Amino acid sequence: MWKYSDKVMDHYRHPRNVGSIDNADAVGVAGSLACGDSLKIYLKIENGIVVDAKFQTFGCGSAVASSSVLTEMVIGKPVEEVKKITNQDIADELDGLPPEKMHCSVMGHEALVDALKNYFKEEELEEVNEEKTQSKVVCTCFNITEDVIKDAIINKSLTTLDEVVNYTKAGSACGRCKDTIKGLIEKYAVKDTPKLSPAQLILKINKVIENVIAPELQKDGGDIELVDIEDNRVFVKLQGRCSQCKNSVLTIKAFVETTLRDKINKDIEVVQV
Template sequence: MWEYTDTVKDHFFNPRNAGAMNDANAVGEVGSLSCGDALKLMLKVNPETEIIEDAKFQTFGCGSAIASSSALTELVIGKTIDEARKLTNQDIAEFLGGLPPEKMHCSVMGQEALTAAVAAYKGEELDEDDHEEGALICKCFGVDAGMIERAIRNNKLTTLEMVTFYTKAGGGCNSCREPLEELLADTNKAMVAEGLIKAEEAFIFGSAPAPKKEKTVKGFVIPDTPVAAPTGPAQPSAPVQIAMPAAPAAAPAAVAVAPAPAPAPAAAPATGLSPAKEAILVARLIEEMRPTFKRDGGDVELFDIEGNIVMVHLTGACSGCQLATQTLGGIQKIISEALGRPVRVIPVAKT
């Protein structure tokens, strides 16, 4: 059974303003019978002041749909039309003390009914229906199949990691991994058929690498840079890195499909921040982390930043610590989140 808040239960068992209204002058009817949700919102608006003097609802739907409708009427009564149209579904959900992720659509339906009623009152045309469609795939972040498919198509995504970067789907409890893999494989297959991506780029179901701990950083060796490579055109031996989009936030349309990990210095992507500002931010983050390391008898210092690579000195107990790899992973996560792009943190020896 769903975990409803006490407010949701209260508004379901004791709904406010339920029933028909015969003298309404603004009515919004939305919903979908196949989904089992439909709402009729009736408003009585004072034509002089444009204040909503009364509101009633009739809802065909589950407990949270009825509670959302009840909350909606309580929220709009006493507001002017212009104030009311600023209400969002988040306002409804907040009024109810939150809704389970699968039930957020109930609050969306409330907002849509309000929009429809206001449009009817003003004599405006309703905008195109733009509500999300498809089955809810990722329950942690409320991402549905339609949104994921659009992200895959628009950005030519071909790995699970990229899907998670773009949509957040699969970034939580990971229980949607299988449906996510299926959706990616199906969408890629269709894209190959349409000539949007090459067959060899497409994700094949079941081909995702198993989640594993990155163990490639051994000891504290500075990875070879292409310049330093002594013999021939050897490949850079930088540890294998999962292909990541260059700039998720800035220019998703321009992202090439899973580029091979480029040599570090060349991979500096465009972000909202200038390199200098990024450096200041990273320095500050590391400074904030230092007390934690010092408590354990170690220390960490920023050495340099080159593109996607953040180089740090590990000293004291941190240096040579068996947990160094995990420590670096933690720092890497914090910096990546702050910069809004993936970076790799590697330890370098102090010279």
């Protein structure tokens, strides 16, 4: 049995903004009723602001919750901000989803992207047009393209068939595309790298801090110093304006830790001293 957050249960039991909008400015769809999950989202946009959003969905509780919270996320937001919402943002807003249900947040994001494409029509939308129109469809049951699977494998560090199925839902119906998905995993999944020695790890972390992290902090009058490393725990000291900033914890977790995890090891934990 999967464990759901209180937010998921709340949005499932008390979904917000269910329904449709007459004369909606943007309508987006994702999924397929024939294959078990479907979502239609309606947006009302005035002066570049999403003033209302509603949804109609057919699917599991996670699909309902993802759709419900997505409408809350977009209402009152400028379209330019809405364009930046990702499926991970949807899952995070729900305080997380079980890995087996991440495809529900993906469906929400796909419906939002489809709505924005329809709203902007022929305009160039680099932020929205994440899927290349010529990309080959791998999973015909859910119309999931090779590019979508490739991006999931690379950006979410997926390494197994089950992870890809859970995240994208590709291969979860008839299963005929699973061999193709395995081939994409073999092609794009990050292979395990040899474990670094303590000295190599220190040098690599220090290089990332000096060449990537510190320059960004210095732009705002801040800086950072590497103090110590114990296993995967990296102790740092913020300097300059960063040391007095009320958002220092956010800087450590959202920028420093995320950067080191992306560049070196996903298990790194950054501690401010």
